[in-house]
Amino acid sequence: MTDLQEKDLCLSEDPALSYxxxxxxxxxxxxxxxxxxxGPFRYRSxxxxxxxxxxxxxxxxxxxxx
Numbered sequence: 234m235t236d237l238q239e240k241d242l243c244l245s246e247d248p249a250l251s252y253x254x255x256x257x258x259x260x261x262x263x264x265x266x267x268x269x270x271x272g273p274f275r276y277r278s279x280x281x282x283x284x285x286x287x288x289x290x291x292x293x294x295x296x297x298x299x
Contacts, residue, residue: 253284254281254284261274261280262280263280271284271287
Protein backbone atom coordinates (compact mmCIF):
# COMPACT_ATOMS: atom_id res chain seq x y z
CA MET A 234 0.00 0.00 0.00
CA THR A 235 1.38 3.42 -0.88
CA ASP A 236 1.33 6.57 1.21
CA LEU A 237 -1.33 7.95 -1.13
CA GLN A 238 -3.73 5.07 -0.58
CA GLU A 239 -4.62 3.96 2.91
CA LYS A 240 -7.40 1.42 3.29
CA ASP A 241 -9.54 1.59 6.40
CA LEU A 242 -9.85 -1.97 7.66
CA CYS A 243 -12.43 -1.35 10.39
CA LEU A 244 -14.80 1.01 8.63
CA SER A 245 -17.98 -0.92 8.00
CA GLU A 246 -20.11 -3.10 10.21
CA ASP A 247 -19.98 -5.58 7.33
CA PRO A 248 -16.40 -6.88 7.16
CA ALA A 249 -16.92 -7.85 3.52
CA LEU A 250 -17.38 -4.16 2.63
CA SER A 251 -14.79 -2.55 4.88
CA TYR A 252 -11.85 -3.10 2.55
CA UNK A 253 -13.66 -1.28 -0.26
CA UNK A 254 -13.45 2.18 1.34
CA UNK A 255 -10.14 4.00 1.19
CA UNK A 256 -8.60 7.44 1.41
CA UNK A 257 -6.32 9.03 -1.13
CA UNK A 258 -4.93 12.57 -0.85
CA UNK A 259 -7.27 13.46 2.03
CA UNK A 260 -10.53 12.46 0.32
CA UNK A 261 -12.46 9.18 0.47
CA UNK A 262 -13.55 6.71 -2.20
CA UNK A 263 -15.08 3.28 -2.44
CA UNK A 264 -14.37 0.58 -4.97
CA UNK A 265 -17.02 -1.68 -6.44
CA UNK A 266 -16.43 -5.38 -6.96
CA UNK A 267 -16.04 -4.63 -10.66
CA UNK A 268 -13.17 -2.27 -9.88
CA UNK A 269 -15.01 1.02 -10.42
CA UNK A 270 -13.79 3.79 -8.10
CA UNK A 271 -16.60 6.02 -6.76
CA GLY A 272 -15.93 9.36 -5.12
CA PRO A 273 -14.38 11.56 -3.96
CA PHE A 274 -16.15 12.13 -0.68
CA ARG A 275 -15.01 14.63 1.91
CA TYR A 276 -15.64 12.33 4.87
CA ARG A 277 -15.19 8.62 5.50
CA SER A 278 -18.77 8.38 6.76
CA UNK A 279 -20.00 9.89 3.50
CA UNK A 280 -18.13 7.26 1.46
CA UNK A 281 -19.47 4.48 3.67
CA UNK A 282 -23.03 5.80 3.45
CA UNK A 283 -22.82 5.97 -0.35
CA UNK A 284 -21.39 2.45 -0.50
CA UNK A 285 -24.26 1.17 1.64
CA UNK A 286 -26.76 2.97 -0.61
CA UNK A 287 -25.07 1.49 -3.69
CA UNK A 288 -25.32 -2.02 -2.19
CA UNK A 289 -28.98 -1.53 -1.23
CA UNK A 290 -29.79 -0.52 -4.82
CA UNK A 291 -28.06 -3.64 -6.13
CA UNK A 292 -29.97 -5.86 -3.68
CA UNK A 293 -33.26 -4.24 -4.74
CA UNK A 294 -32.52 -4.83 -8.43
CA UNK A 295 -31.59 -8.44 -7.71
CA UNK A 296 -34.80 -9.01 -5.74
CA UNK A 297 -36.89 -7.59 -8.59
CA UNK A 298 -35.23 -9.84 -11.15
CA UNK A 299 -36.17 -13.05 -9.28
